[in-house]
Every structure is written in C-alpha cells, then in structure tokens.
Amino acid sequence: MSGIKSYRDLMVWQRSMELAQAIYVLVKKFPKAEEYRLTSQMIRAAISIPANIAEGNTRATKKDYARFVSIARGSTAELSTFLMLAMRIELAPKQEIGPDLESCEEVGRMLTGLHRSLT
Numbered sequence: 001m002s003g004i005k006s007y008r009d010l011m012v013w014q015r016s017m018e019l020a021q022a023i024y025v026l027v028k029k030f031p032k033a034e035e036y037r038l039t040s041q042m043i044r045a046a047i048s049i050p051a052n053i054a055e056g057n058t059r060a061t062k063k064d065y066a067r068f069v070s071i072a073r074g075s076t077a078e079l080s081t082f083l084m085l086a087m088r089i090e091l092a093p094k095q096e097i098g099p100d101l102e103s104c105e106e107v108g109r110m111l112t113g114l115h116r117s118l119t
C-alpha cells in the first residue's frame with residue numbers, strides 16, 4: 001500500500017464513494033412512498049461503506065481496521081440485496097439498477113481483498 005497517505009487514497013474508498021453517490025441519484029427516481037422504507041435503507045447502507053473504510057483506516061491496529069472493513073462488507077451485501085429487491089419490485093428499470101449492482105459487487109470484491117490483507 002505504498003503511496004497511501006489517507007483512506008482517501010484507497011481505490012476501494014473512492015469506488016465506494018462513487019457507489020454512494022450513484023445510489024443517491026438512483027433513489028431520487030423511486031416513488032415518494034418509498035422515502036422512509038427502501039430508499040432510506042439503501043442510502044444508509046451505501047454511506048456506511050465508505051464511512052466504515054475511513055473509520056477503520058484511522059484505527060490504531062490492523063485488527064480494528066479489519067473489523068471496520070468487515071462491517072463495510074456487510075453493508076455492501078445489504079445494499080446488493082436492496083438493489084436486487086428494487087429490481088424485483090420494479091422501482092426502477094433493470095438497466096438503471098444493473099450498473100449500481102455491478103459496482104456494489106466490485107466494491108464487495110475489493111473489500112474482501114482488503115480484509116484478507118489485514119488478517
């Protein structure tokens with residue numbers, strides 16, 4: 001991880017920030033009735049990913065860092081599930097949700113790699 005001075009330098013943090021931004025854009029298209037249901041759950045899960053990467057990166061030990069990366073992995077799985085449900089109940093067209101689901105899976109793979117390197 002040479003050249004990494006901050007969590008902001010981590011590609012996984014950058015990609016998870018892009019994913020969170022994409023989720024905000026996506027859920028704006030959902031019906032108003034979903035505002036306090038699936039929409040809020042998706043936003044919470046999406047912002048939890050980069051937040052936990054950042055928090056873990058600033059912790060004193062690799063063990064603590066790995067724990068926060070594990071939490072971020074859980075949020076990624078949660079978000080992926082919400083995206084699949086949104087597709088199933090047709091809150092947005094598959095072609096709009098599909099790229100976000102792919103990004104979510106990519107971030108999940110990156111987090112798995114980071115977690116392995118820490119444990």
